[in-house]
Amino acid sequence: xxxxxxxxVFQFYVILYYWYGFLDEGVAVKxxxxxxxxxxxxxxxxxxxxxDLLLGFLGGLAGAMFVWLLPDxxxxxxxxxxxxxxxxxxSRGLLGKIVKKSKEAAPPSEAGGRRDTPLFGFxxxxxxxxxGVGDFVVYSMALSFVAMKLARLGPAVLLLVGAGALLxxxxxxxxxxxxxKRWGYGPALPFPLLLLSPLxxxxxxxxxx
Numbered sequence: 001x002x003x004x005x006x007x008x009v010f011q012f013y014v015i016l017y018y019w020y021g022f023l024d025e026g027v028a029v030k031x032x033x034x035x036x037x038x039x040x041x042x043x044x045x046x047x048x049x050x051x052d053l054l055l056g057f058l059g060g061l062a063g064a065m066f067v068w069l070l071p072d073x074x075x076x077x078x079x080x081x082x083x084x085x086x087x088x089x090x091s092r093g094l095l096g097k098i099v100k101k102s103k104e105a106a107p108p109s110e111a112g113g114r115r116d117t118p119l120f121g122f123x124x125x126x127x128x129x130x131x132g133v134g135d136f137v138v139y140s141m142a143l144s145f146v147a148m149k150l151a152r153l154g155p156a157v158l159l160l161v162g163a164g165a166l167l168x169x170x171x172x173x174x175x176x177x178x179x180x181k182r183w184g185y186g187p188a189l190p191f192p193l194l195l196l197s198p199l200x201x202x203x204x205x206x207x208x209x
Contacts, residue, residue, distance in 0.1 A: 002055075002121065006042040009061045010035035016068070046121045056124040059133040063140025067148060072207065075145055079200060082138055083189040090179075090187040129180070135188040139168055142196050149203035160199060167195040 011032055018028040042058070045051030067075055123130040143164050150157045171192030179186020193200075 002046050003039040003043050005062065006058055007035045007039035009058055009065060010038050012065050012068075013061065052124045052126075055121075055133055056131070056136045059124070059136030060140035063137040063142075064144040066137070067141055067144040072145075072149075072204065075141060076200070076204060079138070079142055079145070079193060083187070083193040086187040086189040090185070129176075131188055138189055139192065142168075142193060142200060146196075146199050146203045149207045152206075164196055164199050167199070168192040171195040 014023065014028055014031045014035065017023045018025070023031070042051065042054065045054065066078075070078075121133075123132050124136065143161055146164055147157055147161050150160055153160070169192075171190075171194065172188065174191040174195075175186050175188055178191070
């Protein structure tokens with residue numbers, strides 16, 4: 001899965017930069033072949049349980065890629081539906097059961113600190129918690145949608161994207177306070193996307209107008 005994702009994301013951006021004239025044909029062809037080595041490197045890191053930040057970064061690149069490839073209506077539908085799906089799957093569905101069992105079965109870390117997770121490859125381990133790779137994809141989709149649809153505002157769009165990132169952070173803090181303190185785990189999409197929804201709506205209305 002990670003080989004396909006990493007190679008696909010790498011090649012998408014190579015093609016995108018080639019179309020926009022940032023890469024000449026020779027460099028683009030070499031990078032397309034290099035993507036296969038990059039995919040193997042990512043698989044090696046996952047096998048060695050390393051490269052958390054790289055997995056999160058690739059998830060973010062994938063989210064931006066989806067905004068480029070999918071129709072606006074599909075992106076909006078995903079941003080509306082995925083937080084609801086995330087909550088239901090974590091609170092009542094299979095995902096919550098898997099997370100709970102994995103936490104119980106997680107071996108202690110080598111340093112004797114926080115417990116490791118058997119779900120590595122599906123989650124990105126941060127200092128004291130783990131976030132699903134899919135969360136990075138959705139966060140990036142939301143911020144990329146805002147950036148692309150409000151790009152005509154010029155440099156001001158950077159302030160809006162920064163505000164969006166801050167709202168995601170605040171939503172994540174709410175997630176920690178509400179869900180993690182209650183269950184020890186929780187859905188990472190509902191609160192951040194709820195706080196970000198006015199910006200997403202503004203981006204959509206600006207495009208529709």
